[in-house]
Amino acid sequence: MTSPHRRFTEDRLVIASHNKGKVVEIRELLEPFGVDVVSAGDLGLPEPEETGLTFIDNAVLKARAAAEASGLPALADDSGMTVEALDGAPGIYSARWAGPSKDFAVAIELVRTRMGDDPDRRGAFVCALALAWPDGAVETFEGVIQGHLEFPPRGSNGFGYDPIFVPEGDSRTFGEFEPAEKHAISHRAIAFRQLVRACFEPD
Numbered sequence: 001m002t003s004p005h006r007r008f009t010e011d012r013l014v015i016a017s018h019n020k021g022k023v024v025e026i027r028e029l030l031e032p033f034g035v036d037v038v039s040a041g042d043l044g045l046p047e048p049e050e051t052g053l054t055f056i057d058n059a060v061l062k063a064r065a066a067a068e069a070s071g072l073p074a075l076a077d078d079s080g081m082t083v084e085a086l087d088g089a090p091g092i093y094s095a096r097w098a099g100p101s102k103d104f105a106v107a108i109e110l111v112r113t114r115m116g117d118d119p120d121r122r123g124a125f126v127c128a129l130a131l132a133w134p135d136g137a138v139e140t141f142e143g144v145i146q147g148h149l150e151f152p153p154r155g156s157n158g159f160g161y162d163p164i165f166v167p168e169g170d171s172r173t174f175g176e177f178e179p180a181e182k183h184a185i186s187h188r189a190i191a192f193r194q195l196v197r198a199c200f201e202p203d
């Protein structure tokens with residue numbers, strides 16, 4: 001049976017993200033596919049306003065904006081952390097909780113104080129990926145990893161909320177994971193496996 005997905009046949013791809021930590025991870029995850037990648041920041045593309053109400057909506061919006069502006073296929077990642085005790089917050093607002101200076105010490109402190117001593121420490125990371133072409137076609141994928149939060153933050157690897165997130169089955173925070181270990185299990189890795197199967201690997 002032929003795949004219902006639009007396949008990636010070009011040799012260049014724009015990473016539609018202005019987050020340096022995320023761009024590093026996406027480059028590492030795409031490395032085996034020999035695609036020439038350039039980031040939206042490198043191309044001087046503007047950072048679109050994320051007006052969507054879901055991770056998928058925002059990923060599509062960012063991917064389409066970059067594909068239209070560059071004339072190249074573009075891959076966007078919209079991701080965040082959801083906390084049970086906060087009814088899913090910060091969720092799609094995960095980056096915005098860090099404020100205009102993108103200070104995640106501030107965002108982490110906000111999560112800590114809002115959770116207070118709630119005994120429910122469960123949290124998850126979600127990653128939506130959208131691959132968009134300049135003609136408007138788009139493919140979307142989503143990955144989730146469950147875990148719990150621990151304070152104070154530990155570890156200096158990764159980015160964002162990694163120093164407080166402990167994935168199920170481990171006792172270390174993602175901030176204490178080596179990059180390759182995070183790439184084996186993360187929400188982004190789960191979404192990437194689907195993307196690769198649908199759009200990159202031969203039928």
Ligand SMILES: O=c1nc[nH]c2c1ncn2[C@H]1C[C@H](O)[C@@H](COP(=O)(O)OP(=O)(O)OP(=O)(O)O)O1
Binds near residue numbers: 050080125158159161
């Ligand atoms: O693996 C992760 N480890 C820790 N924190 C993470 C992760 N993945 C997403 N996060 C948090 C921080 C990030 O800032 C926000 C995503 O927000 P999101 O709008 O998708 O990205 P962003 O504004 O940082 O860059 P951009 O929109 O240009 O891709 O969620």
Ligand SMILES: [Mg+2]
Binds near residue numbers: 095
């Ligand atoms: Mg963003």
